[in-house]
Amino acid sequence: MPFEKIQSEKLSGAVVRQIELLILRGILRPGERLPAERELSERLGVSRPSLREAVADLQDRGLLTSKAGAGIYVANVLGSAFSPALVKLFADHDEAVFDYIDFRRDMEGLAAERAARLGSDTDLKVVDTILQKMEAAHTKRNPADEAQLDAEFHLSIIEAGHNVVMLHMMRSMFDLLREGVFYNRQMMFKQRATRDTLLDQHRAINTALQSRNPVAARKAVEAHLSYVEQCLTDLKKTEQHEEIARQRLAHEKER
Structure with missing residues (x-):
């Protein structure tokens, strides 16, 4: 039978999905700055290590970008629409x-x-x-x-x-x-x-x-x-x- 044991999702994965949907639905816009790490972890109800893991995943996939000393921003995902x-x-x-x-x-x-x-x-x-x-x-x-x-x-x-x-x-x-x-x-x-x-x-x-x-x-x-x-x-x-x-x-x- 094609059934597998259900595994609980990592908190970082839930954070990734929430931020993805906010970007997809146009609520978080290109160039918009995310709240500071402490504030964002409190809003999401997750630990800071879980948040860091989620942010790193989203950065690897080009959806978020960091600016030294300025924080984390939604990447300019629209920039590639036209050469x-x-x-x-x-x-x-x-x-x-x-x-x-x-x-x-x-x-x-x-x-x-x-x-x-x-x-x-x-x-x-x-x-x-x-x-x-x-x-x-x-x-x-x-x-x-x-x-x-x-x-x-x-x-x-x-x-x-x-x-x-x-x-x-x-x-x-x-x-x-x-x-x-x-x-x-x-x-x-x-x-x-x-x-x-x-x-x-x-x-x-x-x-x-x-x-x-x-x-x-x-x-x-x-x-x-x-x-x-x-x-x-x-x-x-x-x-x-x-x-x-x-x-x-x-x-x-x-x-």
Whole structure:
């Protein structure tokens, strides 16, 4: 008969599984510092030797990393999603920008549908809380905070869809966006009219989610990203026109 004696699990193994799941579910994020050893062992209810064994295992597998004198951190497991050469290609070619928006429109539309259907009440409260922070940041002249919250708002919707593969894939995409690989998000928020429109669009997405309307949620996300696409198209045309105008001015001064 295919039965074996049940063996009790080592405490370090239970710690490994708990930290693995926190990373997998996106609760512990890349670059996040773990609590100090004493505090973490107390929270987990295990001895410090058991915790050290678990941390060493997770480090060996590339999920945690140590920084001398600074502690233990979640490794940048998203860093390998795109090679440096591919990231440079993204940054150097406009084609990648619009393909990126197309990709986001498809994936985030699906994520919004999932969030409306599958998200818990607490998930949707997170989305609503971030929107409230966006509304507060909207009153500031500097758009940096609002631009940052924009990314957090979209990621909170993906988190509410409870698909860990989609979550980590989209986090890697948003990390590139934060680094300005695709476009400078703060440029989108410089004009007051554009900021007002973007905030209204985020409100519409939130309203659809809070009412648990998957179809409306998807349409609101798609409309928002289509607007972003049009804004970027207009910005690039403006840049081209300005370059031509500078050439004309330089030529006129030489005549």
